[in-house]
Amino acid sequence: MYKDDFPESFDSPKNYYFSVLSSSWLMVLAMLFFIGISWYALEEYFRDRGEERFNNSVQELTEAVNHRMVAYEQVLRGGIGLFLSSNGVTRQEWQTYIINARLGEYYPGIQGIGYAEILTPANVEEHVKQIQAEGFNEYKIYPEGERELYCAINYLEPFDWRNQRAFGYDMCSEPIRRAAILSAIASGMPTISGKVTLVQETADDTQSGFLMYLPLYRSLATTEAERKQQATGLVYAAFRMNDLMQGIMGNRFSGLKLAIYDGGNPSNANLMFSSSKKLPSTQDIFYKSQTEMIEGQAWRLDISSQSRFISSSEQVQSIWLQVIGCGFVLALFYSVVVMARNRYQESMLTTELIANEKRFRLVIEASPSALFMVDKSGVITLVNTHAERLFGYARDELLGRSINMLLPEALRGAHQQHMSNYLVQPIAKNMSMRDDLFGCCKDGTRLAIEVGLTPIHFSNGVSILATINNVSERKRIEIQRAEHTKELERINQELDRFAYIASHDLKSPLRGIEQLTSWLSEDLADNTNENVQKYLGLIQSRIHRMVLLLDGLLMFSRIGRVDTEIVEVNTKQLMEDMFALVAPPQGFELVLEGGFPQFKTVKTLLELVVRNLMSNAIKHHDKEQGVIRVQCEQRDEQYWFSVIDDGPGISNAYHGKVFEMFQTLRPRDEVEGSGLGLSLVKKTVESLGGKVQLKSDGRGCCFQFSWPMRIVDKEVL
Template sequence: MTEELDKPNKLLHWYHWLVLSASLLLTLIAWKVSDNQIQEKRLELFKVETKQLLDQISERMSYYEVALKAGAATIKNIPENELITDWKTFSEQLNLTETYPGINGIGVIYYLPQSKVEHFIAQQRIDRAHFNIHPQHTKQEYWPITHIEPLQDNDKAVGLDITFEEHRLAAAIKARDTATTQITAPIVLVQDTEKSPGFLQFIPFYNATDLTTQEQRKKHFVGHIYAPFIMNKLMEATLKQKNRHIVFSLFDGNQSFYNELTTDNNNYDGNPLFQKKITMEMYGRPWTFNMQTALSFKKATHSSQPLIILGSGIIINSLLLLVFITLIRSQQKANSIAKTLAISEKHYKHIIESAPCGMIITNKQGEIEKINPQTELLFGYKSHELINQKIDMLIPKRFQQQHPKLREGFNKNPSNRQMGLNREVFGLTKKGEEFPAEIGLAQFKEGDNFKILATVIDISEHVQITDELKRSNKELHDFAYVASHDLKAPLRGIMQLASWIEEDTADFATQDTKNNLALLMNRTSRLEKLLEDLLTYARISRNLGDIQTVNINELVLSIFDLQSPPQGISITYQGSLEDISTDLLPLEIILRNLISNAIKHRDSDQLCINITAQEYPTYYQFSVEDDGLGIPEKHHEKIFDLFKTLRPRDEVEGSGMGLSIIKKLLDYKKCAIKVTSDGESGSCFTFTWPK
């Protein structure tokens, strides 16, 4: 025996090499599966980020459209002799720089037949002596830019007749004839000294409401509310490069509009992981986006897991080799290990028999050789009914014709693969019923023959949950769109009309009328606040901001000052925390709502609010305590429900969503909040915050 072990070619027997080969094969399978999963996650992330990018641009353009529509509604109520000052006031109320970053201004374009030009110029020169329409031409109609705010940096556009350039005129005519929002093809704005690509956005306004036909729209057309955009500035305001792992170029038809795919961009990747080309309709223009992953995408999604699995597998195989050599050199130990392996094999067989997924082994011709009990449960067949039968009998008839070709393709390229989560795959039971399935395929060698191992999982519940999630996400997105675009603008219009009525009737309205107007404005304002809170609630988890360094004391004082607290209300901060790094926006929302609630729900003119903060090994703890009204213990859980208030809404201004927003933010952060109060002498809200 010793002599045989001393011979190099007898150190390992064939079955040892089989075990080592199988172990190495499993290592390679695990490495490949892990690498495939990471690539699938990368691709899914790319799809999500490209969709988010397009949604951001589309949402921002819709946001600007709302501003222009507000201008179209406003200009109809401004007397002609007050247009200059009132339009400037309207622009200042919009607060373009802060509320609509990326927009160059907002202006008015009038349509003039040649017969009205001289009178129009004379009227404009009453307030602006140097007003003139330019450039000169011999056409029979004029479209001059009459007003634009802010005038600074846009003064060159005043008096510009857009008929001089075909792209401007074509978009303006299309907007007039269709009564829809339109944008121009790429142009160069006269006020842009850098001559970079830009465009104009038009909203038509008319002197009548019956605009059913194109002839009626032409007849009653007055002009356009418009906004000029420089594309580079628009994209800088809409998209922040540091927040994105996607870079792109933008074309309008064949014309380049915007381009980040250059070597001047530090985040540009000359060999991107993924690329995608999408064309979308943008107010009458085809915008084509060429999107690809950036260098930051590779860094953010890099994973060493496949290499770790491969390295660990190689190490394990090396250790197995060492174990086998050691076992052969010690017969007694080899016998003991053999017995242990026999027990392990029985245990392994028991695990396979108890596996929660179906397991089917076939030969290369697709004939079933082995199944486990779970396969019998999934398909309704007994083992003897399936053995030596074609696996095609477990596939719906509409797929059976193409299955032999797929099997042949797998035999030629037997890479491990998973099917079912990203494509429709179904199993067919003995009763003829179908169920959605996730199928895993792997090829292995048994003796001199190759076998195929198929694992089968019924994913009916997964599909149902996925469909429900898609439906819920769509409903949430639709709600957010309606709340932000279709509801807020009318509410602001109602508030503006109520304000005008209040001003017009101030000298003769009865006290009841004044009270009713005040109540109308108060409830409209509260409804707008409710919409804002609903939108915040719906968007939680989508974008919670960037990590920033914040001073807690300064943050608390800043939030308190913004509440404009009445005399008699004070706030103090006591805590060991000073500067911390965190995502500021959600923390600010939580503290602002808690401080605001304390002020709104006080029972006297005097109130003291005390903020404390402590640091723990893995989290921070904040407390907001006041000496106000207090909350009865029976309401401690209910106050975090949507729209829940403990006092009538006409007594306390609010939407009833502040604590619900706080709860959802903290749930998303996997943090907790609790309230301590005896219902008589104040309340204390304590919540944790992750490091």
């Protein structure tokens, strides 16, 4: 077998192998692509889960800080209660209270709880002597200096070596502490200070700190002025931020990085606490910043995490899901696409429904007809502006009322029964054919109307849209038109009778004159006078012309009003028959060009048109020999026939006149005719919806006329 014998449709093995390999790689690439999408979607899911857990942890941490500060507030309020319940709290009683509070166990983070007495320059010396009398011989208020107000630390527990460094310290000497003290006194509420370095701090392990103050008053104070006057001291707590936050966070929030700033400005100067050396950043996996009001002081909490908050079991699940998902990724992707498409289609459908509702309302309002929407019980639920104008009611007067209010009272009962029967099986219905439909306006005026009913199915049931038009004027016009039509029919009948009588009665004397002329011709046959025979010929010619004119007038008057039969016509045979019928002189020839159809039409009218055009071409020819060419072509559901001669032609100045009645281009004595031939052609063609055209440029004429391909019941299709 030769190589050329192989079919060309077969590929070579190499190409086939390459095609299969390419298809496999395409499948692999498609698989990897969908796996990547699945992996990405799963990672996004885990990220959302991690972010949710991160936000929950942030919320828990924030609540833990707030709850811890509320707990510390309760300790301070207990101290206030101790002072208010005793005429004088001794140092031993204060120590007993603090030991019993078990700060290290229940309130980790508090460096110490103390009491500071508010002093003025007048009683500072007495205060110092009193404390020294208790055995603290080296006690003094520091730092030294005269100030308007002193707030010296009197009691401070636990009274260890670190807290002893703060014994006698005037907290009003430092602006941040002073501002917090004055705010607490003025408000009567617990207030914490801004970032400070506690007096208890040493060079080793220095931490940022803050203090919480709760004022003590001599008696009940309700206004700010009374509070400032009645304030005697403050119970306060000193906090070291690292110790405090370690007690709050512990290992519970080990996955979070926390930075606390005093105020809202995240600067190193305002940094109070950081859980790690590297501050939280937006570059971390999760990051959140928020400002909290803690006992009257704004703290900015920057919280982030390098952890994804995904458990090891979830990571294992991720791997297994990817392994298992390889087999179902295509189906999953297809399902996602289908669901997305359905959702999109639902959204588009909803949008389209809303748009359609708006368009429906615009159509209702813009409708030139009066529109009413009624429910199954016949109650009007919607009207348009035209309905208000037509019946004279305002919209509020129509809505919620029965549609029967728009009918004459005598018809309401019957209409209710008709409506009940219609609602059994509602269909689109036009009631315009009835003559007994009337509407009743607000002023009692009766209107002749036509009504169209259209059922519309809504989710809550079927409603009926009634389209109402005022046809009073139209009925009046129809009555007048009927009267005019009857009168025209009467006139046409009289014209037919007149045309017949005129033709019959005029032909009778013409026949008599023609007979007399024949007798005279016979009697004067031997007369050698040329004028006698000439005049007799003219008389006979005039009689023949008069007969033709009467026949033409009768035919012209009946075109379009006399029914003619539609039969099968072979147009080629018809052309040949008409050419023979006009009896052309010897030397004239008929030439048919194009495809001549065979179709059903009004044969007599087509014969009339063709016969007159051929007769006209031969009659006005200026030579003894000539060619009559007839062409046919189909254009736009019509046949176009052309009758072309090689005669003298017609000047452009006469193209508009040749189709007028009684118009001839040559004297009738030269060319015998009635002058109605082309008028009959024009009226016949136009009665069937066709057109007639004349083309003549120099020698020869071309008469074109269009003829409908189909005529049914004398109507052109």
